[in-house]
Amino acid sequence: MTIVNVLLGVSVAFFGFVLQTSIAGVNRKVIARLQKRQGPRWYQEFLDIFKLLSKRSVSHGWIFDFGVIMALGGIIATAMFMPLTSTFSPFGASDNFFIFVYLLAVGMLGMAMSASGSGNPWASIGVMRALTTMLAYEVPFLVVVLTIIKLSGSSSLTAIQLFQQTSGNNWFLIALPIGGIVGFLALMGMLGKKPFETYIAPGEIASGPMVEYGGKQLGMLFIMHEITVFIEVSLFVHLFLGGASNIFEFLLKYFLVYTFANLISNVNGRFKIDQVVKFYYKWPLIMAVFQAVIAIYFGWVI
Amino acid sequence: MTNSMSNIEFVNTLVNKHVKPLVTDIIDQFQVGYVVDQNEIHLLLSALKNEGWIQMSYLSAVDWPEENKFEVVYVIFNWDKPVYIQLRTKIDRTNPSMDSIIQIYPGAKYYERECHEFFGIAFPGNPDYEKQLILEQWDDIPPLRKDFDPQAYSDRKFPQRTYTEDYSVTNNEPSKAEKRKLRKQRAESLKGGKKQ
């Protein structure tokens, strides 16, 4: 754990931010073409974030500001551990899956803290919905990931990627097909895409936790959101799609996964919060448990 | 067709059983209006409510400044025999007061507040008919009376935009409007084959 590792980690976080912001802009153009209109420029998300950082903002007290900084710092710390390919990992062998699960909560907690520090009731409702959604999608997701860890024998992301890339093994999306579907549904819940967009809900609860932010705090929150998306989609790529052996393969897989999730979310409405919980605890949980049983006990892996 | 004609006849017989209306006004097959006395309204409304006219559609007033009277209008509706019944009474304009009907139709509470705010009619029996509902910080006579001048109020309170005419004509030609008028006159004079 030297300074070189830390510098590599920070550069991975920065690369993830730039990558995700560009791909988000390209996706806005794709969705716009789907709706038969021109879309914004591909660098529109950058313009949005820098515009927000250039406005004067209103503060509601020190806990409001501190929560945003804690959220952003937590997320950058999480992204520093993310391996990009099976050969490049900033912190060597410390890219355990459970580090990500643990550190993602810091970001969410920071946002929750500052949202409730602003005193707006919409923010409290939004934070409660976000935490309930998190409770809903974590359970089937972790069942599938534990199956993957058992099959590949290690919980380090690099080792899982290498396991999938050895000849004779398929990607886990093909080897555990039912688990792959559950993983993708959990990914859509993590990203907050429709139909699981309950925690933002612009029309109902006036953007949920982000209701009192303006200017610089909102800009930092947007940066935090972009890096969070980068972490989650990269997790999906490494766990289910076999990671990548070089950077171009990683970029291609990342782009395909994010665009596919966006295309599905474009044609859906929005669930209510009780529908979200009921959805995740019904079929995805049954499918995840079924997949775990047949993969571990019977060994029926494609 | 005959079904709703008998609805109107049903209403006619029902109303005439209780009071004698001053004017009966059958507007079309779904609307009928009666002008009655001020102290017969409550009796008639409760009787009609028992017969099925359970929805109070509207409650308002009309201002007749020449006769020095307000005309309070109640419009009620039945969903089974669809007929709108308008009940109108004339009350005094200088000290207008009409007993409240919230015992019969509880939803009329807000209509009476609105009517008081816009006409100044008092409704004793309604506990908060003087609370503001629509206008905030109103400082003039009730605005829907006919002796209230909205244009004067608007000129007094809200500044208008002034448009300045800051051009000057420096040549001696007539303006475009005058040229248009001259052309029209010439065209008129040439009609009928008359040569200038």
Add this chain to the structure above:
Amino acid sequence: MKSTKFSPATKLSKAEVDRKWWEIGDFFRRNSLWMLMYCTGCCAIELPPAMTSAYDMERLGMGPMATPRQADILLVSGYLSLKTLRRLIYTYEQMSEPRYVVALGSCPINGGIYHDSHAVINQLDQYIPVDVYVAGCMPNTESVMNGFVDLMGQIKNKKANGWKHYHEHFAWYKANQITSLGEVDVHDEFHE
């Protein structure tokens, strides 16, 4: 004829450096405007064609936003009654700076068809500063888009200074508000 002697770059004064930073900020601000659609009146019906595929607003970078703290533009569409104006002033003062106001329709200009009403104000300029007016009753959607492009041009030329004007002439605006509205604080059943 330019001199061929080498002369080092002149040091910029503080005002010029500020101006350059402000120009960079203006580039970002005019290419990603977020509007708060305060649909007060009838002219709000011109916004759906501007947002959807007919005259796409998103290619200019504009988009709708849910709360006043996140938005840049306050879009006043149509007439403003007294009650709405009190709440609109609340909303305007909540927005983060720099903020712009775009007024659609003839009603904020000179009262429109409601100029002689006891409950509708006649000139929005006296109460909050307005940057762009779009005339019409109601304006064509192309005029609305033209108004937005005008606003972007004004931001580029540093003429969209309504928010600074509000700060400098705050007393004048407040005096106007109190003359017409009586009181800007809201007192009704839900705010007591």
